[in-house]
Amino acid sequence: MGEAVTVFRKELRELAFSRSAVASGVLFAVVFGSMYSLRITGDMASTLDVSLGSLLFFLTTLLGVFLGYSFTSQVFLREKTDGVIETLLCSPASLRGLWLGKTLAVTVFSHALAVVSGVLTALVTSARLGTVAAPNAAVLAYLVCVVPLVIACLVGALGFAQLLLGMRENRIIGLALFIPIFAGLYGLGYSSTGTFVVAWLHVGLVALGAAIVLAAIAWGSRFLNRERIVTTLP
Amino acid sequence: MLEVKQLTKRFGRHVAVDNASFKVDEGEVFGYLGPNGSGKTTTMRLILGLLKPTGGEALLWGGRASDRPDIRRRVGVLLESDGLYPRLSAHDNLDYFGRLYRVPGLEARIERLLEFAGLAERRNDKAGTFSRGMRRKLGLIRALLHSPDLLLLDEPSAGLDPEAQKMVRDLIVTLSSEANITVFLSSHDLDEVQRICGRVAIIQAGRIRVCDTLKALQSSSGAQGVEFVLSDGARLQEAAALLTGRDGVGAVEVRNRSVYVDLVQERVSPALLALLEEHGIGVDELRRGKRSLEDVYLDIVRQEDSNG
Numbered sequence: 001m002g003e004a005v006t007v008f009r010k011e012l013r014e015l016a017f018s019r020s021a022v023a024s025g026v027l028f029a030v031v032f033g034s035m036y037s038l039r040i041t042g043d044m045a046s047t048l049d050v051s052l053g054s055l056l057f058f059l060t061t062l063l064g065v066f067l068g069y070s071f072t073s074q075v076f077l078r079e080k081t082d083g084v085i086e087t088l089l090c091s092p093a094s095l096r097g098l099w100l101g102k103t104l105a106v107t108v109f110s111h112a113l114a115v116v117s118g119v120l121t122a123l124v125t126s127a128r129l130g131t132v133a134a135p136n137a138a139v140l141a142y143l144v145c146v147v148p149l150v151i152a153c154l155v156g157a158l159g160f161a162q163l164l165l166g167m168r169e170n171r172i173i174g175l176a177l178f179i180p181i182f183a184g185l186y187g188l189g190y191s192s193t194g195t196f197v198v199a200w201l202h203v204g205l206v207a208l209g210a211a212i213v214l215a216a217i218a219w220g221s222r223f224l225n226r227e228r229i230v231t232t233l234p
Numbered sequence: 235m236l237e238v239k240q241l242t243k244r245f246g247r248h249v250a251v252d253n254a255s256f257k258v259d260e261g262e263v264f265g266y267l268g269p270n271g272s273g274k275t276t277t278m279r280l281i282l283g284l285l286k287p288t289g290g291e292a293l294l295w296g297g298r299a300s301d302r303p304d305i306r307r308r309v310g311v312l313l314e315s316d317g318l319y320p321r322l323s324a325h326d327n328l329d330y331f332g333r334l335y336r337v338p339g340l341e342a343r344i345e346r347l348l349e350f351a352g353l354a355e356r357r358n359d360k361a362g363t364f365s366r367g368m369r370r371k372l373g374l375i376r377a378l379l380h381s382p383d384l385l386l387l388d389e390p391s392a393g394l395d396p397e398a399q400k401m402v403r404d405l406i407v408t409l410s411s412e413a414n415i416t417v418f419l420s421s422h423d424l425d426e427v428q429r430i431c432g433r434v435a436i437i438q439a440g441r442i443r444v445c446d447t448l449k450a451l452q453s454s455s456g457a458q459g460v461e462f463v464l465s466d467g468a469r470l471q472e473a474a475a476l477l478t479g480r481d482g483v484g485a486v487e488v489r490n491r492s493v494y495v496d497l498v499q500e501r502v503s504p505a506l507l508a509l510l511e512e513h514g515i516g517v518d519e520l521r522r523g524k525r526s527l528e529d530v531y532l533d534i535v536r537q538e539d540s541n542g
Contacts, residue, residue: 010322010330084317084319087313090311
């Protein structure tokens with residue numbers, strides 16, 4: 001566990017000090033936040049708590065997944081292209097510890113950016129409509145507990161694939177996995193923001209699904225092996 | 235401490251390492267030589283547990299590095315890649331690896347090593363801004379950070395200036411003689427290997443062709459040689475040109491103050507001496523010459539090429 005913490009701290013620090021990571025996070029938060037925010041119109045002011053709840057529900061998920069996807073390459077794949085991974089594999093650290101530390105770092109950073117962006121978007125939307133409203137407890141629980149689970153699913157799976165596959169396969173898998181997920185989330189969020197009522201049932205279902213997928217990936221991480229990583233170096 | 239027993243690695247139909255066997259003892263500096271693609275890197279990866287052998291085994295202190303973190307903790311590596319994060323500073327690179335290896339008194343150790351390598355003033359600069367030589371030095375002190383018992387080095391002085399190359403060579407010799415650290419050195423630099431290694435293995439096309447002490451390799455190889463030590467060091471090239479291509483003469487090599495000549499016929503040296511003196515080139519000393527590692531290496535590699 002100690003090695004996972006060491007890896008987590010290093011990766012988180014590197015992401016936080018990466019100007020390109022922070023800039024891309026801010027840019028996408030502004031773009032998607034504006035698109036979703038404009039779905040909430042003046043006639044929804046009376047039910048603003050519901051509208052903001054749906055905005056936060058979809059926007060933070062979308063941003064979390066998008067940022068998680070882009071940061072995963074910086075943390076997992078770049079280590080292969082730089083060749084550092086080979087030296088790292090010679091250290092006493094276990095492969096699972098390395099994978100876990102990296103997955104957690106990307107998840108925490110993406111989650112933080114997604115939630116801050118979501119909350120700022122909700123505040124701007126409230127100000128635009130001249131009303132203040134707080135989303136319900138289910139939405140808050142979703143933001144705090146479920147969004148990181150969803151991000152961790154994607155990051156864990158992508159990181160796993162990036163360690164084990166060659167560069168070309170990674171590009172194919174990355175796009176094949178990411179485009180449908182992102183397009184689906186975006187379409188669903190865009191059509192439902194403002195009207196969808198977030199209930200505990202929705203939160204529970206997403207949490208359950210994410211927990212099952214995450215457990216499966218964590219179990220699969222025992223099949224990571226050094227030879228596969230070394231023989232797929234570019 | 236390092237025992238390689240009938241080690242074989244196949245990738246599909248390609249045999250990268252074929253039935254290799256050798257031992258490296260504690261405190262020894264062992265040179266591992268071979269042309270590009272001969273299986274050097276694959277052997278190192280097998281020793282480090284980064285690849286699984288198809289046959290045989292590579293043991294470090296009786297165990298396999300792949301499933302023993304305690305063994306990996308005792309090994310320092312500098313591979314072809316420097317093993318550095320270009321976006322982290324020199325200090326942070328060392329700090330990260332130090333924590334992974336749980337180095338006690340890490341901060342003081344980092345400062346000492348940065349000072350030693352002459353990188354203390356650039357401790358906060360990103361490794362990606364360093365020259366190739368500086369990165370190599372930083373990679374080397376990263377490998378030494380946790381005070382390993384065994385150092386596996388792949389071309390450690392590649393890209394270094396002559397002064398830094400000497401520093402690396404001196405460091406390796408000091409580590410071996412004073413700290414009793416074992417060094418496994420894979421290199422193309424035959425001069426470097428000749429200066430610091432006690433024993434050498436030459437691998438070609440995945441097979442170990444020879445594995446012996448330098449002394450034994452230099453004395454056992456076929457041709458004998460003589461060395462003409464000239465009184466005028468400025469005429470070395472002229473002397474070499476005169477001797478090249480003469481009857482009974484093989485390879486001719488210019489050394490520090492002398493010209494070394496491989497003799498195909500033993501009795502030819504008085505005639506060569508007379509030839510030099512005829513051209514006014516004074517010879518202070520004529521001695522039986524030791525073959526350089528380069529001659530031995532090229533003989534073995536060329537012989538195998540022609541057989542293959």
